[in-house]
Amino acid sequence: MSLRVEALSVSMPGGPVLSGVSLALNRGEIVGLTGSSGAGKSVIADAIAGALPAGAVLSGRITIDGAAAGHGSIALAPQLLGALDPLARVGTQIDRFARLAGRRVDLHSALADVGLPQGAARKFPHELSGGMARRVLLATALATGAEWIVADEPTVGLDDEAAGRIMSLLAELAASGRGVIVISHDLIRLAEIASHILIMHDGQPVETAPASAFMATEQRLHHAFSRALWQAQPGTRFTC
Numbered sequence: 001m002s003l004r005v006e007a008l009s010v011s012m013p014g015g016p017v018l019s020g021v022s023l024a025l026n027r028g029e030i031v032g033l034t035g036s037s038g039a040g041k042s043v044i045a046d047a048i049a050g051a052l053p054a055g056a057v058l059s060g061r062i063t064i065d066g067a068a069a070g071h072g073s074i075a076l077a078p079q080l081l082g083a084l085d086p087l088a089r090v091g092t093q094i095d096r097f098a099r100l101a102g103r104r105v106d107l108h109s110a111l112a113d114v115g116l117p118q119g120a121a122r123k124f125p126h127e128l129s130g131g132m133a134r135r136v137l138l139a140t141a142l143a144t145g146a147e148w149i150v151a152d153e154p155t156v157g158l159d160d161e162a163a164g165r166i167m168s169l170l171a172e173l174a175a176s177g178r179g180v181i182v183i184s185h186d187l188i189r190l191a192e193i194a195s196h197i198l199i200m201h202d203g204q205p206v207e208t209a210p211a212s213a214f215m216a217t218e219q220r221l222h223h224a225f226s227r228a229l230w231q232a233q234p235g236t237r238f239t240c
């Protein structure tokens with residue numbers, strides 16, 4: 001019923017970058033991941049999706065329904081748009097991810113599911129807007145058929161409306177039964193769609209709080225760093 005990360009630590013050749021991270025996520029649920037820059041959020045995403053670079057050493061457990069998470073069960077929509085193949089058309093790239101997962105994809109649905117026009121299939125990455133490219137990255141992750149999706153900073157660089165559309169799409173993915181981890185500095189939008197939010201700082205988990213704690217007027221965030229992060233968001237009126 002759930003994806004669990006227990007006592008996850010990661011070391012790169014230069015030394016440890018992450019320690020003691022745990023989180024739990026049910027199907028149909030979104031867990032948000034936020035924190036300072038360089039805190040280790042993308043490393044967590046890569047570790048969960050089995051996409052750590054060569055030389056990285058992982059300890060801890062990542063399980064789905066109690067068994068070690070298998071290859072391909074968790075799909076990553078990576079942070080960097082450079083993850084797209086610059087020489088392949090969008091349709092080819094989505095199809096490629098599906099085939100690697102042993103599936104065939106209905107390109108028409110794959111594009112429609114992420115709100116892309118059908119004409120996007122024939123475009124190369126350099127012909128896409130930032131918002132379209134983010135949607136293509138999500139489409140490649142979804143084309144794998146994975147029930148668990150990790151979206152690493154899917155709204156970075158997007159205008160307010162486009163960012164809102166991406167967050168709505170992630171909420172729809174969860175509503176359709178997938179488990180979704182969303183990494184974002186946009187704590188306000190994250191709190192709107194996530195059930196819980198894990199806050200990271202300097203390679204360490206600071207606090208896991210229910211999203212409702214961010215919206216509350218009382219002091220329900222335990223850690224001063226979490227409160228400072230929330231108060232740094234534009235327009236928040238949290239008092240502590």
Ligand SMILES: Nc1ncnc2c1ncn2[C@@H]1O[C@H](COP(=O)(O)OP(=O)(O)OP(=O)(O)O)[C@@H](O)[C@H]1O
Pocket residue numbers: 012013014017036037038039040041042043044053
């Ligand atoms: N391939 C790598 N080799 C060595 N160190 C790495 C590698 N990838 C990440 N790191 C280090 O791990 C730490 C965490 O990086 P990470 O990209 O996870 O941060 P982040 O929280 O996602 O930051 P941001 O919000 O800026 O994207 C950083 O100190 C970074 O330098």
